[in-house]
Each structure stands twice: as C-alpha cells, then as structure tokens.
Amino acid sequence: MKRKTYYLITLGVLATLLISCSNAKKAEQIAIIPKPVHLQIDNNESDFIFFTPITIYYEQGVTSLERAAKFYAQIFDQKFNTQTTITTDKEIKATIELKFESRIKEEGYEIEIEDNGVEIEVSSYPGAVYALQTLLQLMPEEVCNRQGVDKDTKYAIPALKIKDYPRFQWRGMHLDCSRHFFVADSVKRYIDYLSMNKMNRFHWHLTDDQGWRMESKRYPLLNTKAAWRVDRSQDEWDNRKPIDRNKGEEATYGGYYTQEQIRDIVAYAEARGVMIIPEIEIPGHSSEVFAAYPELSCLGKPQEVTPGGYYPKEMATCFCAGNEEVFTFLENILDETIELFPNAAYIHIGGDEVDKRFWSECKKCATRMRKEGLKNIDELQSYFIKRIEKYVNSKGRPIIGWDEILEGGIAPNATVMSWRGINGGVKAAKAGHDVVMTPNSHLYFDYYQNSPEVEPKAIGGFITTKRVYGFEPTIEGVLTEKEAKHILGVQANLWCEFIPYFSDVERMTLPRMMAVAEIGWTPKEMKDWNDFSKRLTSNAKRLGAMDANYHKGSTVVNIEATYNSSKKVFEVDMISEIYGAQIYYTTDGSEPTLKSTLFTSPITIDRTTDIKAIIALGGKVLSNIASVRTIGYHKAIGKRLTYGHKFAENYPGNNGDNTLIDGFTGTVRHDDGYMQGFNSKDFDVTIDLENPIEISTVTGSFMQSVGTWIYLPKEMVVSTSADGTTFTEVGRV
Ligand code: ACM
Ligand code: ZN
Numbered sequence: 108m109k110r111k112t113y114y115l116i117t118l119g120v121l122a123t124l125l126i127s128c129s130n131a132k133k134a135e136q137i138a139i140i141p142k143p144v145h146l147q148i149d150n151n152e153s154d155f156i157f158f159t160p161i162t163i164y165y166e167q168g169v170t171s172l173e174r175a176a177k178f179y180a181q182i183f184d185q186k187f188n189t190q191t192t193i194t195t196d197k198e199i200k201a202t203i204e205l206k207f208e209s210r211i212k213e214e215g216y217e218i219e220i221e222d223n224g225v226e227i228e229v230s231s232y233p234g235a236v237y238a239l240q241t242l243l244q245l246m247p248e249e250v251c252n253r254q255g256v257d258k259d260t261k262y263a264i265p266a267l268k269i270k271d272y273p274r275f276q277w278r279g280m281h282l283d284c285s286r287h288f289f290v291a292d293s294v295k296r297y298i299d300y301l302s303m304n305k306m307n308r309f310h311w312h313l314t315d316d317q318g319w320r321m322e323s324k325r326y327p328l329l330n331t332k333a334a335w336r337v338d339r340s341q342d343e344w345d346n347r348k349p350i351d352r353n354k355g356e357e358a359t360y361g362g363y364y365t366q367e368q369i370r371d372i373v374a375y376a377e378a379r380g381v382m383i384i385p386e387i388e389i390p391g392h393s394s395e396v397f398a399a400y401p402e403l404s405c406l407g408k409p410q411e412v413t414p415g416g417y418y419p420k421e422m423a424t425c426f427c428a429g430n431e432e433v434f435t436f437l438e439n440i441l442d443e444t445i446e447l448f449p450n451a452a453y454i455h456i457g458g459d460e461v462d463k464r465f466w467s468e469c470k471k472c473a474t475r476m477r478k479e480g481l482k483n484i485d486e487l488q489s490y491f492i493k494r495i496e497k498y499v500n501s502k503g504r505p506i507i508g509w510d511e512i513l514e515g516g517i518a519p520n521a522t523v524m525s526w527r528g529i530n531g532g533v534k535a536a537k538a539g540h541d542v543v544m545t546p547n548s549h550l551y552f553d554y555y556q557n558s559p560e561v562e563p564k565a566i567g568g569f570i571t572t573k574r575v576y577g578f579e580p581t582i583e584g585v586l587t588e589k590e591a592k593h594i595l596g597v598q599a600n601l602w603c604e605f606i607p608y609f610s611d612v613e614r615m616t617l618p619r620m621m622a623v624a625e626i627g628w629t630p631k632e633m634k635d636w637n638d639f640s641k642r643l644t645s646n647a648k649r650l651g652a653m654d655a656n657y658h659k660g661s662t663v664v665n666i667e668a669t670y671n672s673s674k675k676v677f678e679v680d681m682i683s684e685i686y687g688a689q690i691y692y693t694t695d696g697s698e699p700t701l702k703s704t705l706f707t708s709p710i711t712i713d714r715t716t717d718i719k720a721i722i723a724l725g726g727k728v729l730s731n732i733a734s735v736r737t738i739g740y741h742k743a744i745g746k747r748l749t750y751g752h753k754f755a756e757n758y759p760g761n762n763g764d765n766t767l768i769d770g771f772t773g774t775v776r777h778d779d780g781y782m783q784g785f786n787s788k789d790f791d792v793t794i795d796l797e798n799p800i801e802i803s804t805v806t807g808s809f810m811q812s813v814g815t816w817i818y819l820p821k822e823m824v825v826s827t828s829a830d831g832t833t834f835t836e837v838g839r840v
Pocket of ligand 2: 404405426427428429430465466469470471472
C-alpha cells in the first residue's frame with residue numbers, strides 16, 4: 108500500500124513536470140501582437156486540432172455574427188483552399204462557435220480553445236474580426252502564405268483562454284497617396300496589414316500638391332488635370348521642375364481612385380474592422396487643385412501640378428480665403444467625400460503648413476479680414492477652418508485636423524492630430540478637445556529606421572521600432588487623468604515623397620506598425636520592449652510568408668555615454684534593439700569585427716575616443732556599417748558657455764546650456780538631443796575657459812537635413828579674448 112502510494116506520487120510529479128515543460132514551450136510559441144490583455148494556457152486540456160472541412164456556427168438572429176461567420180468563411184476558404192460550412196444549428200459539431208456577449212467591451216473578444224473546438228464571444232463585428240486575427244496568429248506562419256496552404260493541413264492549437272480588448276479607440280495608420288500613387292490593390296494590402304494588427308483607422312491622405320486622388324463627379328478637371336504631373340523621377344525630389352509643355356512634355360505620372368474603387372475599398376476595410384478617415388487638404392497643400400481651377404487661388408493664374416518638392420514663388424499653394432467660390436467648391440467636394448465615406452466618423456480637413464504669404468498679399472483676403480474683424484492671418488486660417496467645420500458638422504460629421512488648426516483659435520468641435528511633437532496635442536487636450544497623437548518625434552514612418560548610409564533615401568530623422576514602441580500617448584506628468592481621456596489614441600504617418608513603390612511602403616511601415624498597434628491596444632503596464640522584440644521575431648516570419656518587404660530592423664548600436672564628473676571619466680553603455688544580438692566594439696579607431704571585444708558591461712573612457720560598434724547574430728555580422736560615438740575629451744568640458752542668441756525652443760539638446768561642450772558630438776539624427784538647433788539668427792556662443800590655456804584646434808560639427816529644414820552654416824568664425832570684452836579673430840572657415 109505504502110509502496111503503491113509512493114509510486115503514484117512519483118508518477119504525479121513526473122506528469123506535472125512534463126505538462127509544465129510543454130506549457131512553457133507553448134507559451135514560447137505564442138507570439139501574438141498586439142499582446143492580449145489576458146491569456147491563460149489550459150494545463151489540463153489537449154491541443155485543439157484545426158483541420159478542414161471547417162464549420163462555423165453563429166447565434167441565429169445576430170447580424171454582426173452572421174457577417175463575421177461569412178467573413179471567417181471567406182478567409183478560411185482562401186487560406187485553406189476549402190469550402191467552409193456556416194450553420195445556426197446548435198446540434199451540428201462546429202469548428203468555431205461565434206456567440207454574442209454584451210458584457211464584452213466594444214471591439215473586444217474572448218476566445219476559449221478546448222480540444223474539441225473554438226468558442227469566440229464578442230459584442231461587436233470588429234471584435235469578431237480581431238478574434239480571427241488572434242486565432243490565425245496561433246497557427247504556424249505558413250498560414251500567411253499568399254497562395255494559401257494545402258486543404259489537408261492540420262494545426263495543433265494550444266488549449267487556452269484569451270480575454271482581450273483595446274486600450275485606445277484610435278489605432279491608426281496614415282498613407283500619403285498624393286506624393287506617389289499606389290493602386291487600389293496595394294491600398295487593400297495596406298488595410299490587410301492594419302487589420303492583422305487590430306488597427307482600426309486608415310487615414311487616407313487623398314489630396315496634396317503633387318496630385319489629387321479622389322474622383323470628383325462635380326469637378327471633372329480634378330480627375331483629368333489635378334491628378335497628373337510630369338514624371339521627373341530621375342531628378343532629386345526637391346529639384347523636380349514643373350512641366351515644360353513647349354518642349355512637348357506630358358503629364359504622365361499619377362492617377363486617381365474612381366468613386367467605384369473608393370466604395371469598394373471602404374467596404375473592404377470595414378469588413379476587416381478598419382474605418383477609413385479621408386483627408387481633403389484645406390486650405391494649404393492645395394496647389395494641384397489650381398492646375399484644374401486656377402480661379403480658386405489668391406493669384407488666380409494658371410499653374411501646373413508640381414512634380415516634386417520644387418515650389419516656385421509664382422505657384423499658389425493655398426485656397427483664397429476671400430473668395431466665396433472657394434467655399435462653394437469645398438462644400439461640394441466635402442459633400443462628395445461624405446457620401447463616398449458613409450461610415451467615416453471624422454472628415455480630415457488637413458490644415459497644416461499653410462503658406463499664408465499668399466493671403467497677406469491678396470486683396471480679397473484683406474477684404475475678408477476687414478469684414479470679419481480678423482486681426483491677423485492666423486485668425487484668417489481660424490475663420491477658414493471654423494467655416495468648414497460648421498459645414499461638415501451640418502452634415503452630421505465632426506472634423507479632425509493637423510495641430511496648426513489651433514493657431515488663431517481652434518474650431519469649437521474639432522479633434523486635433525498632434526504631429527509637431529506632442530505640444531499641440533497637450534494644448535488641445537487641456538482645452539477640452541479630443542486628440543490623436545501622431546508626433547513626428549516617434550510616429551513618422553518616412554524617417555530613417557537604420558543608418559542613413561545603408562538605407563534608401565528617406566526624408567530625414569531617425570525612428571527605430573524601439574523608439575516607436577517607447578511612445579506613451581497620455582503624456583504622463585503633463586496631462587491630468589481627465590485631460591488624458593481626450594487622447595483618443597495613436598497613429599503613425601507615412602508621407603511618401605521618398606516612397607515611390609508599394610514595396611517601399613511595406614519597408615517603411617513593417618514592422619514599425621506593429622509597435623504602434625501594441626501602444627494602441629495593450630495596457631501600459633504590460634508594455635515590455637524585450638518581450639515585444641522577441642514576439643516580433645516570430646511575426647517577422649509571418650510577414651515573410653506574406654511576401655511583405657518588411658524591414659529587418661535597426662542595426663545601429665545605441666552607444667550611450669554619461670560624464671562622471673567626480674571620476675572625470677565617461678561611462679559608456681551599448682544597446683542593440685535586435686533580439687538576442689551581440690555587440691562587438693573597438694576604441695582604437697579600427698573597424699570592429701567578430702574578433703573585436705564583445706560588449707558585456709559598461710566601459711569607461713578618459714580620453715578623446717571614437718567608439719565603434721557592430722551587431723552580430725548567430726555568428727553573422729548584421730551591421731553594414733559600424734555605429735560610432737565620438738567622445739571629445741576636450742578643454743571646455745565642465746566650463747561655462749553663454750549664448751548671444753539662445754537655441755531654438757524645440758531643439759534644446761539633452762544637456763541644456765552645456766549641450767555644445769558636453770563631450771558628445773551629434774549623430775545623423777536631428778532629434779536625439781546630441782545637437783542643438785538655431786533658428787533665424789546667427790549661432791553665437793562664448794565659452795569661458797577660466798584661465799589662459801593653449802588651444803591648438805577648435806572643432807564644431809554641423810548638420811544638414813534638407814527634408815527637415817536644417818541647413819549648414821555659411822561660415823564659422825573663432826575669436827579669443829583675454830578679458831571677455833576685446834576679441835581677436837583667430838580662425839575662419
Ligand atoms: C504634416 O506632416 N505636415 C502634417
Ligand atoms: Zn486670397
């Protein structure tokens with residue numbers, strides 16, 4: 108008896124160990140993005156074996172479930188080359204049961220997987236779509252193959268329970284289809300990427316200076332003229348001169364989405380849980396319209412659609428705010444937009460970067476300002492947007508606009524898209540307006556994500572997936588809890604000046620989009636970069652199976668140094684954002700290789716040094732170029748620097764007044780805090796070296812990044828003084 112008990116206990120312990128091992132392995136294999144709120148693997152249940160033929164049951168009479176069942180069937184049929192059966196008969200054994208449960212939050216879902224099937228409970232159609240996305244992510248990556256998988260394929264899916272719902276109501280991606288035009292099928296593919304990541308807003312940038320993309324029945328010249336430009340793709344973007352018709356040149360680049368295509372895309376998106384927010388740019392970024400209807404600009408003169416970033420002075424870029432015809436035109440266009448996007452909860456009216464110079468010099472605009480008692484051109488912009496808002500509101504829709512709509516007074520019901528950092532969003536939220544956070548500090552996907560030296564040309568900046576992931580939309584410590592409720596969510600923007608093909612759209616948005624998805628969905632407390640980057644490795648395989656041209660990640664080593672003033676040394680840490688990668692580095696100026704020192708813990712530096720580092724994974728070097736951090740152990744460290752003209756407010760650098768002499772030189776990034784920005788006035792600083800000392804060299808480093816409007820100085824002058832009053836020039840370059 109005793110022996111028997113002992114034997115049983117031993118078996119029991121063994122069995123528990125075996126189960127927990129396999130559960131750990133299962134947990135390892137589950138790599139859902141965005142991470143679900145609750146996920147519990149069922150220890151006592153066998154895997155569910157998913158195989159065809161598939162039967163989907165839904166509760167009779169619930170239209171959202173019926174629609175979801177049909178959508179599931181469509182996806183399964185295409186993926187598994189099968190014919191799914193849909194039933195409302197409870198007696199039939201179903202692969203998936205779809206049920207309505209009012210307790211579940213909007214867009215949320217619950218999944219219970221047992222050895223005999225899958226039960227999904229939702230309270231909304233999008234919830235059912237997201238449940239399907241989760242279910243697909245529990246299957247091997249081959250399920251993402253474009254051509255589908257063999258219909259006899261069987262997948263073991265772990266028994267588990269998931270309860271999931273989003274943190275934010277706005278989880279968006281923007282796509283600029285004006286600077287470059289992407290065909291309707293590509294737009295649908297973009298929507299597929301959003302849906303697989305449970306993102307629910309597609310901000311469709313349909314109009315801009317380089318081409319009008321929404322078919323208009325009311326204004327056909329928009330389709331035939333404003334949608335087309337001369338193709339100058341052989342020239343630099345900023346240097347693309349307007350068409351020369353005298354030379355027989357033709358406007359051959361461009362296109363527009365027909366109203367039929369737009370309706371089809373809207374339905375396609377809605378079926379995938381994605382709402383499209385159309386953007387019609389008002390009142391700026393509108394020069395393409397004047398190629399068709401020149402009478403709507405302040406200049407009133409014929410002009411052509413600009414083929415790039417070349418803006419001659421005589422090219423009007425904004426609607427005339429003093430011309431009533433402009434408002435008639437815009438109201439008619441907005442009518443068409445509202446009709447084409449019947450489920451759009453907002454109409455985006457642009458509002459950014461208006462070149463108000465044209466208004467300052469226009470008689471009609473001056474008359475408008477006088478009549479309306481507007482004190483300046485900011486108030487004229489505010490008048491314009493308020494009037495548009497009133498019209499759009501009268502059609503039952505709210506407006507959303509870029510953060511410039513705050514200038515001169517925000518329209519009463521407008522929602523603000525904060526893009527120039529977070530400040531516009533903070534200001535709007537404090538004033539009681541809703542906000543979508545899309546700051547160019549973290550969520551501009553036209554920025555580089557790896558060393559510019561090894562990347563195709565981008566607009567500038569530097570935003571890696573890790574940086575994206577680090578963004579917190581509610582701006583802790585700045586917004587109160589009540590104000591933070593105005594933050595509807597997050598969105599990343601893809602401006603396409605340097606993105607001619609859809610494969611480039613994929614490269615710039617995947618996988619950074621997944622980081623945005625997780626910011627928008629997963630509770631803040633559950634955000635964990637290491638865990639996310641590990642899950643990203645699995646999801647990259649899915650993107651590969653989809654033939655998506657995804658980016659392999661930043662191979663930049665983040666070399667972070669801090670000055671320890673008591674020890675008079677720099678302490679240096681090195682970080683890679685590639686999961687599981689190693690870092691090799693040198694400090695003697697040589698190029699690092701796999702034979703260089705392996706970085707294991709922070710190092711100290713006490714002289715001027717170039718630290719160079721590379722990333723390797725599995726014995727293979729990933730970096731095409733070494734990351735370099737130059738530490739200048741120079742004579743001004745710890746001394747006092749004063750400014751003739753203070754640095755620009757938005758470019759203060761990491762170390763305030765000490766930034767320029769803190770020993771760190773700038774990088775390729777304009778916003779990493781290693782450089783300081785100066786605006787309008789000359790850069791002019793004085794360093795007090797305290798005692799007479801010998802100086803052999805003075806070094807400064809400067810940046811030019813035309814896309815971000817940062818330019819090199821014309822010259823640099825160095826003067827010295829013994830008394831701080833009389834200066835003698837000692838060098839000029
Ligand atoms: C913007 O990037 N101009 C909104
Ligand atoms: Zn005007």
